[in-house]
Amino acid sequence: MSTETEPGDVLLTMSGIVKTFPGVRALDGVDLEVRAGEVHCLLGQNGAGKSTLIKVLAGAHQPDGGEIVWQGKPTTLGSPVAALRIGVATMYQELDLVDGLSVAENIFLGHEPNAFGFTRRGHMRAEARKLMRRLGHPEIPVGREVGLLSAAGQQLVSMARALAHDARLIVMDEPTAALAADEVDNLFRVVADLTAEGVAIVYISHRLEEIRRIGNRVTVIKDGRTVASNLDSHTPTAELVNLMSGRNVETVFPHREANTTDSSHEVLVVEGLTRASEFADVSFTVNAGEIVGIAGLVGAGRSEVLETVYGARKADSGTVVVDGKRLRPGNVPAAVAAGVGLAPEERKSQALLLDQSVANNVVLASLPEYSRAGFSDIRRELRDARATLERLDLRPADPRREVRTLSGGNQQKAVVARWLVRDCKVLLLDEPTRGVDVGARAELYRLIHELAASGVAVLLVSSEVPEVLGLSDRVLVMREGRLLTEAPASELTEAAVLDMVMEGSEVMA
Amino acid sequence: MTTLDERVAQNGLVSRLIVRPEIGALIGALAVFVFFSIVADKFLTAAGVATWLDDSATLGIMAVAVALLMIGGEFDLSAGVMTASTALVTAILAVEVGLNVWLALLLSLVFALGVGALNGWIVVRTGLPSFIVTLGTFLALQGLNLGITRLVTNSVQVSGMRSTDGYESAGFVFASTFQVGDTPFQISIVWWLGFAALAAWVLVRTKFGNWTFAVGGSAPSARAVGVPVRRTKILLFMTTAAAGWLVGSINILRFTTVQANQGIGLEFQFIIAAVIGGCLLTGGFGSAIGAAIGALIFGMARQGIVFANWNSDWFMLFLGIMLLGAVLVNNTFRRRAERVRR
Numbered sequence: 054m055s056t057e058t059e060p061g062d063v064l065l066t067m068s069g070i071v072k073t074f075p076g077v078r079a080l081d082g083v084d085l086e087v088r089a090g091e092v093h094c095l096l097g098q099n100g101a102g103k104s105t106l107i108k109v110l111a112g113a114h115q116p117d118g119g120e121i122v123w124q125g126k127p128t129t130l131g132s133p134v135a136a137l138r139i140g141v142a143t144m145y146q147e148l149d150l151v152d153g154l155s156v157a158e159n160i161f162l163g164h165e166p167n168a169f170g171f172t173r174r175g176h177m178r179a180e181a182r183k184l185m186r187r188l189g190h191p192e193i194p195v196g197r198e199v200g201l202l203s204a205a206g207q208q209l210v211s212m213a214r215a216l217a218h219d220a221r222l223i224v225m226d227e228p229t230a231a232l233a234a235d236e237v238d239n240l241f242r243v244v245a246d247l248t249a250e251g252v253a254i255v256y257i258s259h260r261l262e263e264i265r266r267i268g269n270r271v272t273v274i275k276d277g278r279t280v281a282s283n284l285d286s287h288t289p290t291a292e293l294v295n296l297m298s299g300r301n302v303e304t305v306f307p308h309r310e311a312n313t314t315d316s317s318h319e320v321l322v323v324e325g326l327t328r329a330s331e332f333a334d335v336s337f338t339v340n341a342g343e344i345v346g347i348a349g350l351v352g353a354g355r356s357e358v359l360e361t362v363y364g365a366r367k368a369d370s371g372t373v374v375v376d377g378k379r380l381r382p383g384n385v386p387a388a389v390a391a392g393v394g395l396a397p398e399e400r401k402s403q404a405l406l407l408d409q410s411v412a413n414n415v416v417l418a419s420l421p422e423y424s425r426a427g428f429s430d431i432r433r434e435l436r437d438a439r440a441t442l443e444r445l446d447l448r449p450a451d452p453r454r455e456v457r458t459l460s461g462g463n464q465q466k467a468v469v470a471r472w473l474v475r476d477c478k479v480l481l482l483d484e485p486t487r488g489v490d491v492g493a494r495a496e497l498y499r500l501i502h503e504l505a506a507s508g509v510a511v512l513l514v515s516s517e518v519p520e521v522l523g524l525s526d527r528v529l530v531m532r533e534g535r536l537l538t539e540a541p542a543s544e545l546t547e548a549a550v551l552d553m554v555m556e557g558s559e560v561m562a
Numbered sequence: 563m564t565t566l567d568e569r570v571a572q573n574g575l576v577s578r579l580i581v582r583p584e585i586g587a588l589i590g591a592l593a594v595f596v597f598f599s600i601v602a603d604k605f606l607t608a609a610g611v612a613t614w615l616d617d618s619a620t621l622g623i624m625a626v627a628v629a630l631l632m633i634g635g636e637f638d639l640s641a642g643v644m645t646a647s648t649a650l651v652t653a654i655l656a657v658e659v660g661l662n663v664w665l666a667l668l669l670s671l672v673f674a675l676g677v678g679a680l681n682g683w684i685v686v687r688t689g690l691p692s693f694i695v696t697l698g699t700f701l702a703l704q705g706l707n708l709g710i711t712r713l714v715t716n717s718v719q720v721s722g723m724r725s726t727d728g729y730e731s732a733g734f735v736f737a738s739t740f741q742v743g744d745t746p747f748q749i750s751i752v753w754w755l756g757f758a759a760l761a762a763w764v765l766v767r768t769k770f771g772n773w774t775f776a777v778g779g780s781a782p783s784a785r786a787v788g789v790p791v792r793r794t795k796i797l798l799f800m801t802t803a804a805a806g807w808l809v810g811s812i813n814i815l816r817f818t819t820v821q822a823n824q825g826i827g828l829e830f831q832f833i834i835a836a837v838i839g840g841c842l843l844t845g846g847f848g849s850a851i852g853a854a855i856g857a858l859i860f861g862m863a864r865q866g867i868v869f870a871n872w873n874s875d876w877f878m879l880f881l882g883i884m885l886l887g888a889v890l891v892n893n894t895f896r897r898r899a900e901r902v903r904r
Contacts, residue, residue, distance in 0.1 A: 113786075133786040150774045151784040153633075153846040158772050163787035165769040174767055199898055201581065214787075 394472025462493025583840025618861025635845030678803025779846025
């Protein structure tokens with residue numbers, strides 16, 4: 054218990070924090086100063102280093118360089134427990150709760166009040182009740198199993214746990230992402246109460262409107278560095294967006310030989326596509342040889358649109374037409390048969406059989422073509438897989454190798470290869486460079502260009518605005534389930550797109 | 563605010579009861595009890611009750627320990643053969659070496675705790691699935707049981723406990739009977755009920771119980787708040803092994819003879835009883851009382867079929883239906899409870 058800091062005093066100073074992972078320099082000298090009793094907002098594009106920074110602060114990552122000063126004393130945060138002990142609690146988007154335990158048990162897990170080895174259950178429950186009351190929710194029964202609470206309820210439990218550890222600083226990573234509007238109001242009320250008691254909040258959100266409502270100061274991060282700090286939370290959007298954009302993207306986007314769009318041939322026509330509470334009235338077309346990119350925040354409905362086109366989700370209304378043929382909604386085999394392929398965001402869990410060979414993965418979507426009388430024609434599988442791997446420059450080009458042993462970039466190529474052996478007409482790419490290191494990104498970009506040049510209609514989704522702009526011929530901007538803008542990539546700037554993506558959330562509210 | 567208020571309304575006694583993990587087992591036990599009370603006359607007599615309670619008891623002790631381990635997210639396939647290994651160790655030390663039975667029991671307990679600790683240590687050190695690790699110890703113990711017994715006795719059994727030092731007093735503790743009216747009941751029933759009550763209390767009332775749920779439900783989350791995940795798991799394996807020793811001791815003192823191939827196949831009965839009692843195979847959820855009730859269903863069905871003069875072939879059919887029924891009931895109630903939270 055160290056409560057010598059007064060509201061307004063500097064609680065935490067992180068300076069020059071460096072963190073490298075194999076192939077990536079995630080943090081390259083970040084500075085962050087947090088004062089007691091403030092809501093300090095951390096702003097930056099996806100990939101700017103916010104997640105790594107909060108993991109360092111939570112003790113989950115050890116920095117390679119830099120200094121952390123806590124309440125005036127240089128400190129190392131060697132483990133999550135060490136961070137908790139000095140008073141830093143982190144609420145990740147995926148909350149760290151145990152579903153099978155009760156509210157009270159979760160709050161005191163790991164530091165149960167006990168006498169002679171026995172939990173003082175009555176005492177624990179009374180304390181838990183006190184904490185829930187302090188958070189404005191005395192109605193949540195502390196004996197209730199956490200797995201049976203709503204997302205908002207679970208968040209409150211996580212917050213109560215932070216308070217039970219006597220946290221002086223609580224990190225909240227996009228806490229409103231899973232909440233309904235009234236629950237957001239409640240969260241903000243709780244945040245206001247906490248800061249009034251001198252607790253500091255590090256608040257991460259892409260929604261500028263929220264930052265203006267509850268934030269005191271803003272720190273902007275770009276490319277693993279602090280580009281601005283001590284900003285007022287009412288700094289105009291244009292200025293914030295300017296600070297965040299112009300990322301020094303290490304990848305050079307390969308020069309596009311020529312725009313290969315064949316506008317006389319509309320391969321994919323989507324009209325009025327709607328799914329309740331995900332997206333509404335989405336219409337667009339993709340021509341043969343064209344690359345169309347969808348920009349937007351996570352949760353704007355981008356991936357959902359892609360998966361609906363693919364048939365993995367069933368549209369409530371609207372049509373998807375491929376090459377003049379209307380697809381049956383919610384039917385993946387029909388979409389695949391019509392020539393649609395999807396490389397999903399979570400390729401390890403949603404696309405690949407990690408323990409199988411590259412060849413098996415590549416022919417997975419075309420097995421009927423490779424079987425004779427029910428048996429696989431393994432020689433032909435290997436031959437075609439090898440040819441495709443060479444075309445994609447997948448290394449090592451050994452179709453017998455287990456997919457698990459490949460790098461992220463090469464795994465992505467294996468997914469793309471799956472659709473190439475089928476001669477697909479429409480390729481849907483969801484976050485194609487996620488988890489792919491910088492060097493391999495350029496190769497993937499070149500590959501996507503080549504695919505377009507061969508006449509494939511490419512529709513891609515990315516959270517990284519520069520990637521969408523650098524790669525696409527045409528850009529669609531989505532926010533809150535609506536298509537806001539459609540424009541040629543050459544007519545858009547990064548700042549303009551960021552501005553559209555981030556400003557407010559009034560569209561569907 | 564509306565969502566939070568609705569949740570309070572859902573907090574009535576009935577809705578709290580049906581999300582308990584034991585609910586399926588409880589309904590099943592009542593059904594089996596009523597069924598056999600009707601079809602078999604002897605089922606409800608004092609002697610009948612003593613018989614099926616006895617059958618449930620030794621299974622129940624193990625089912626409760628295995629349930630704790632499963633809540634902690636692990637399996638122990640060596641639990642069945644452990645009941646024979648510990649009995650053999652005790653018998654060989656007492657009969658062949660000539661130690662006092664109490665000393666033999668103590669050494670046998672040390673042996674069991676050692677094997678349990680080894681199981682746990684290998685699992686937490688290597689991260690291998692406990693299913694595989696304990697399958698290894700299961701086979702190794704099975705081989706040791708036969709090999710050593712044959713080496714020492716030139717046969718596949720050890721007998722002669724009755725004439726050893728300390729047999730009377732140890733037998734009184736582990737294998738005597740007590741009278742209820744005119745009917746003798748086995749002391750193992752007391753051990754079973756006592757152990758189940760102790761386990762239930764530890765599980766819901768102590769720090770260690772919280773940790774057990776936490777390491778099985780989400781080991782990374784538990785570690786992040788300072789729960790000693792490895793120690794908790796190793797202790798759970800040791801608890802299971804110790805329960806195996808208790809059952810082994812009850813058996814050797816009651817029957818005074820132990821076969822080297824005893825106990826094989828029982829490990830699945832323990833797991834089945836625990837699952838009927840509401841344990842999830844994935845860990846983090848379950849109940850000690852539920853597992854005890856699961857064992858009771860086993861005992862009632864197995865003896866009920868005998869009392870009804872049916873062929874015991876039908877037992878497995880019955881068991882399969884009970885298992886599916888209990889799991890379906892649990893699943894249905896859980897799903898409904900999870901739906902109302904939205």
